[in-house]
Amino acid sequence: MEEREVVVIGAGPAGLSAALEAARAGAHVLLVDENSKPGGQLFKQIHKFFGSHEHRAGVRGIDIGTQLLEEAERLDIEVWLDAEACGIFNTTDVWIVRNKEKSVTVRAKRIILATGAVENSVNFPGWSLPGVMGAGAAQTMINLHRVLPGQKILMVGSGNVGIIVSYQLLQAGADVKAVVEAAPRLGGYGVHTAKVRRAGVPFYTSHTVLEARGTDHVESATIVQLDDKWKPIPGTEKELDVDTICIAAGLTPLVELAFAAGCEPLYSPLLGGMVPWHDRSMATSIPTIYLAGDISGVEEASTAMEEGRMAGLSAAYSLGYVDRETYAVGFDAAEKRMLALRSGMFGQKRRDAKAAIVGHSRG
Amino acid sequence: METKDTYEKGLKITGAPSLDELHASPCYQLPPKERRALAAVIECIEGIPCNPCETSCPVGAITVGDEITNLPVVDFEKCTGCGICVAACPGLAIYLKKYEFKENLSYIAFPFEYLPLPPEGATVQMVDRYGEYVCDGTVLRVVKIKRMDRTTVVHVSYPNDYYERVVNMKRLPAN
Numbered sequence: 458m459e460e461r462e463v464v465v466i467g468a469g470p471a472g473l474s475a476a477l478e479a480a481r482a483g484a485h486v487l488l489v490d491e492n493s494k495p496g497g498q499l500f501k502q503i504h505k506f507f508g509s510h511e512h513r514a515g516v517r518g519i520d521i522g523t524q525l526l527e528e529a530e531r532l533d534i535e536v537w538l539d540a541e542a543c544g545i546f547n548t549t550d551v552w553i554v555r556n557k558e559k560s561v562t563v564r565a566k567r568i569i570l571a572t573g574a575v576e577n578s579v580n581f582p583g584w585s586l587p588g589v590m591g592a593g594a595a596q597t598m599i600n601l602h603r604v605l606p607g608q609k610i611l612m613v614g615s616g617n618v619g620i621i622v623s624y625q626l627l628q629a630g631a632d633v634k635a636v637v638e639a640a641p642r643l644g645g646y647g648v649h650t651a652k653v654r655r656a657g658v659p660f661y662t663s664h665t666v667l668e669a670r671g672t673d674h675v676e677s678a679t680i681v682q683l684d685d686k687w688k689p690i691p692g693t694e695k696e697l698d699v700d701t702i703c704i705a706a707g708l709t710p711l712v713e714l715a716f717a718a719g720c721e722p723l724y725s726p727l728l729g730g731m732v733p734w735h736d737r738s739m740a741t742s743i744p745t746i747y748l749a750g751d752i753s754g755v756e757e758a759s760t761a762m763e764e765g766r767m768a769g770l771s772a773a774y775s776l777g778y779v780d781r782e783t784y785a786v787g788f789d790a791a792e793k794r795m796l797a798l799r800s801g802m803f804g805q806k807r808r809d810a811k812a813a814i815v816g817h818s819r820g
Numbered sequence: 821m822e823t824k825d826t827y828e829k830g831l832k833i834t835g836a837p838s839l840d841e842l843h844a845s846p847c848y849q850l851p852p853k854e855r856r857a858l859a860a861v862i863e864c865i866e867g868i869p870c871n872p873c874e875t876s877c878p879v880g881a882i883t884v885g886d887e888i889t890n891l892p893v894v895d896f897e898k899c900t901g902c903g904i905c906v907a908a909c910p911g912l913a914i915y916l917k918k919y920e921f922k923e924n925l926s927y928i929a930f931p932f933e934y935l936p937l938p939p940e941g942a943t944v945q946m947v948d949r950y951g952e953y954v955c956d957g958t959v960l961r962v963v964k965i966k967r968m969d970r971t972t973v974v975h976v977s978y979p980n981d982y983y984e985r986v987v988n989m990k991r992l993p994a995n
Contacts, residue, residue, distance in 0.1 A: 505910035505969070507870040509888055515872035515908050517969065628934055630994055642832040647866045648911030654835035655988050657951030662833050801867045801889030 461487040461535075463772055464551050464565035466542045466714065469497020470758045471750025472571030473525040474765025475772070478787075479569070480532040482773030487563065488529070489540040489553055495529075496522040497573060498593070501600045502758060503628075504621060507646075511794055512759050521758075542572075545718035548745045567745055567772040570715055571765060574708035574729060574751035579613060583669030583678075592622040592705035599629040607701030611678045612636040613666050617757070619705030620645035623653050626703075634697050637664040637680050639687060646803065666702060667694060675700050708755045720746060723817055727810040728754030737815050738788070739768035740775075747772050754814065756799075756807055763795040836949035837865055839984070847891040850984055853919040858901025858927060860894050863987075864913040867891060876908035906931050907968035915987065925977040926986075927960075932974045934991045937962055945990040946978050954982050957989065 465476045468490035476488045494500070502518020513521050529536065537555060544552040551563045576591035583589070588607060592614070598604045610631050612623045615638035623633045636653070641663050643650050654660065667681040667689060682693035710729045716722055720733040721742035733741045735748050749768040750761035767788060774784040799808035830838045842848040842863060851859040860882065862873065871884040873892045881898035882905060884890050906914045912931045921927040928946075938944050938959045946957040957978035964972045978986055 505872075505971075507868060507910050509869075509871050510875050514870060515876070515910055515969075627991070636835075643835060646868055646911065647831045647835075647837065648864055648868070648909075648913040650831065650835035651837060651863065651949065652912045655947055655949050655951050656991060657947070658835075660833070660835040797888045798869050800887075801869050803866070804869055804889070 458550070459561060459563045461485060461563055461565050462776060463487070463567045463569065463769075464489065464563055465569045465571060465769075466551070467497065467571035467573055467750070467752075468492075468495035468536065469571060469573050469750060469761065470499050470521070470525070471573070471761035471765040471768075472497070472569070473529060474762040475569045475571055475747075475749045475769035476534050477525065477528055477532060478766045478769030479773045479778075480529075480534050482770065482778040484773045484776055484778050485535075487535045487537065487565075489537045489542055489551075491539065491541040493539055495526060495536060495538065499525070499758060501593075501596045503600050503625060506759055508759050508798060512763075512798065518758060542714060545714055545746070548718065548743050565745070566776055567747065569747045569749055569768050569772055570733075570752050571749045571761075571768075572711040572714060572752045574710050574755050576704070577706045577709055579666070579704050579706045581666055581668055583671065583675070586669050586671050586675050587673065588671065588675030588700055589669055589702045589704070592618050592703040595701070595703045596622045596625060599625060605629050605631055607675075607699070608632060609634050609699040610701045610703060611666065611680070611697055611699040612703050612705060614638065614644070614705030614707070615650065615660065615662075616644040616705060616707065617646060617649060618708075619703070620649040620653055622703060622705060623658060624649065624656075627653070627656050627658070631701075633658045634699050635659050635661055635680065637661045637666060639663070639665045639683055641685075665689075669702055675702055678702055708751060710752045710755060712752055715741065715746065715748070715752065718746060719743060723814055725754055725810050725814055727806055728756070728814075732814065734814060734817060737792075738771035739764060740771060744775075754807075754811060760795060760798050760807075763791050763798065766791045767795070831865070834950065837863055841865060845891065846893060849894060849896070851896060851917055851919065853983075855896065855918065857899075858903075858916040858918045858929065859896050859899045860901070860903075860905050860914055861917050862892050862894060862909075862914050864892055864909075864911060868911070870910060872908045872910060873905045873914060876904050878902065878904060903929055903963070903973055904967075906973050907971040912971070917983070919983050920980050922977065924980050926980050926983045927975070927977055928957075928986060929963075929973050929975040930988050932972045932989070933970070936992050936995055937964070937972055938974065938989070938992060944976060944992075946976065946982070946986045947988055947990055948985045949987050951990075953990065954986050955979050957986070
């Protein structure tokens with residue numbers, strides 16, 4: 458059996474940051490990712506990030522991804538790509554299938570789970586037609602593969618993902634016909650909705666998609682207004698000439714590895730559903746397993762990077778790589794930066810939900 | 821079809837801030853008509869955790885402060901209208917304006933991240949916060965420099981009558 462000090466599962470913003478922090482402290486880190494390229498969703502994020510200077514605000518996600526990879530290379534972090542982590546046994550043994558052919562078990566002193574999240578779907582008649590896809594899938598097509606999924610888009614959901622992907626579809630040359638939002642108010646940052654709106658895209662609050670029509674692909678969509686009990690109001694149906702329907706209805710943490718390993722679950726509806734319980738240091742109920750990023754509650758890339766730093770540093774400290782004082786200084790700085798991101802009218806709810814997880818009594 | 825009444829419902833309904841919302845926010849200040857230089861105008865009224873406008877300003881004219889969710893406020897006494905904040909704002913929520921820079925014409929410099937870019941001298945269609953066509957404008961400069969990191973800033977002149985209403989231009993059709 459192979460042995461490593463720290464195994465980080467998932468090479469997105471959280472996993473990369475965790476690996477960098479643990480390696481900087483002196484731990485030998487193995488970073489595994491099931492994809493052929495590291496970076497997770499960062500290389501799809503062609504927009505400039507929010508935050509302050511220490512959060513790399515104003516830098517585009519793609520460039521942050523490149524910076525993190527360069528740093529990982531400088532620190533000589535071992536990276537396995539096309540490597541699927543399929544299970545965790547005895548709190549320390551990670552079963553990994555490499556290149557879909559070789560099964561390897563790696564015994565780790567510490568495991569950091571940074572598996573991310575998966576897009577939620579919305580089902581409606583016609584939802585299986587080609588042309589109905591997750592907003593994240595459309596973003597992958599335009600920003601990674603440089604393929605426009607369609608010319609005429611309906612976006613379902615007005616959170617930041619729906620709005621940012623709408624903007625990027627416009628940049629890629631598509632026509633966004635409408636953004637529908639089932640809630641009575643739009644979800645995303647006003648500065649994002651404003652730039653999409655001034656590009657001429659109409660927003661429909663209290664509306665949802667009722668049906669997609671077409672023979673072998675989407676040829677039109679029907680939207681409908683919802684009453685205050687979220688029920689469709691007959692007679693308010695509107696037919697839109699679209700060939701693509703993007704669903705941006707939130708994300709669910711990818712928690713299977715954690716729960717299969719036996720980490721204690723907790724329900725946090727605001728952060729995406731079931732999440733593994735974790736403490737302030739990002740340790741789960743199994744002391745050898747840590748979390749970082751969306752698996753611990755869906756937030757954003759900037760918060761994922763801070764959580765990664767917190768988890769990486771905590772794991773290294775628990776292995777004796779940094780002294781108590783160095784740990785406290787580094788951890789507090791990361792936590793302070795994190796709290797800044799979890800402030801204001803958008804962040805406060807996430808801060809409260811996170812505090813509820815950490816504060817949850819495990820008795 | 822949306823009416824003016826719909827617009828007044830504001831940012832969380834239409835996607836764009838209404839003039840009432842902007843006027844009620846300490847962040848939004850339209851440069852006074854008598855001001856001689858360009859000045860930064862910020863439409864960021866929600867208190868998101870973000871401050872590159874403040875840290876990018878070379879003359880300290882924009883203040884967010886220690887609480888990163890404070891709304892940014894521009895000090896017109898200090899603002900030189902250099903435009904660095906326009907490309908630095910991740911929300912694309914800043915533009916420069918000046919009333920009557922030339923006879924009957926106002927001036928706007930706004931962020932623009934679509935291709936194709938307009939050539940200098942071109943006539944373009946100016947839009948309001950809802951993407952509605954307002955009037956024609958004339959492109960004066962198209963600024964694309966390295967430090968703006970692929971956010972182009974387009975400078976346009978347009979009739980004084982629409983000084984406050986115009987915020988950007990229509991995307992151009994693909995070549």
